[in-house]
Amino acid sequence: MDYTFYAKTTDETREIGRKIAEIAQNDGVLLLGGDLGAGKTTLSGGIGEFLGISDEITSPSFVVNKKYADENGDTVLSHYDFYRLGDDVGIMGDELREDIFNELFVVIEWGGSVLNFLPRPYWRAKISMEKDARKITLEKIA
Ligand SMILES: Nc1ncnc2c1ncn2[C@@H]1O[C@H](COP(=O)(O)OP(=O)(O)O)[C@@H](O)[C@H]1O
Numbered sequence: 001m002d003y004t005f006y007a008k009t010t011d012e013t014r015e016i017g018r019k020i021a022e023i024a025q026n027d028g029v030l031l032l033g034g035d036l037g038a039g040k041t042t043l044s045g046g047i048g049e050f051l052g053i054s055d056e057i058t059s060p061s062f063v064v065n066k067k068y069a070d071e072n073g074d075t076v077l078s079h080y081d082f083y084r085l086g087d088d089v090g091i092m093g094d095e096l097r098e099d100i101f102n103e104l105f106v107v108i109e110w111g112g113s114v115l116n117f118l119p120r121p122y123w124r125a126k127i128s129m130e131k132d133a134r135k136i137t138l139e140k141i142a
């Protein structure tokens with residue numbers, strides 16, 4: 001189950017985020033890879049739209065985690081960016097486990113140090129910058 005998308009604009013990256021949320025929602029965990037500025041947080045904005053979140057999704061890089069509620073007030077999305085923590089995940093690892101247990105949709109940027117925490121299957125998307133578009137691949141990790 002592999003998908004490849006191309007986004008030429010920020011809006012297209014968001015639209016692909018909506019599609020990815022639809023594909024991955026039942027498994028609940030999405031790892032987002034790609035360099036700084038590739039579009040991981042932009043894509044997360046599309047995921048938020050799909051989940052019915054009216055707040056704009058913003059980078060959680062300083063606070064590491066942000067949670068979002070849908071229009072019913074139910075918390076539905078937990079968005080992590082582990083860039084700042086490096087390998088020293090600390091108590092945020094427990095927080096991540098709790099979000100997975102609570103069946104939130106969990107989106108993780110810079111998740112290399114939390115792979116052991118993830119349930120199987122999960123989904124992995126990678127964004128790479130090509131000449132005139134972002135290439136976005138999506139695969140299910142069994
Ligand atoms: N397909 C695209 N083409 C051109 N620019 C894009 C595209 N997708 C996103 N961007 C822009 O690239 C930047 C990516 O920032 P961000 O989503 O914060 O990246 P990351 O979270 O990967 O560091 C934003 O300014 C966004 O508007």
Ligand SMILES: [Mg+2]
Pocket residue numbers: 040041059081109
């Ligand atoms: Mg980001």
